[in-house]
Amino acid sequence: MSQTSTAKRPLTTLQKSTKKKVTVRLKNEVEYKGKMDNVDSYMNLIMTDAEELHDGKIIANYGKVIVRGNNVLFIKLESEL
Numbered sequence: 001m002s003q004t005s006t007a008k009r010p011l012t013t014l015q016k017s018t019k020k021k022v023t024v025r026l027k028n029e030v031e032y033k034g035k036m037d038n039v040d041s042y043m044n045l046i047m048t049d050a051e052e053l054h055d056g057k058i059i060a061n062y063g064k065v066i067v068r069g070n071n072v073l074f075i076k077l078e079s080e081l
Helices: 010-016
Strands: 021-026 031-039 045-054 057-067 072-077
Touching (some): 021 045
């Protein structure tokens, strides 16, 4: 049984998931929830209707957020929540 036949490339999966809701956790433990508008090859994200969460509580609402890819710990797609 080959792993390569079922393996998905994370960046390809992300690029196919633009315009969907995501949760992004940064290395400093801050989380953002919102719609992922765009993602590039460095995993820099542009999010709209973003909410900033700390310990699961919404602490701020933003119209648009740009997240630098090297600060990202993980990205959860809405379909996986």
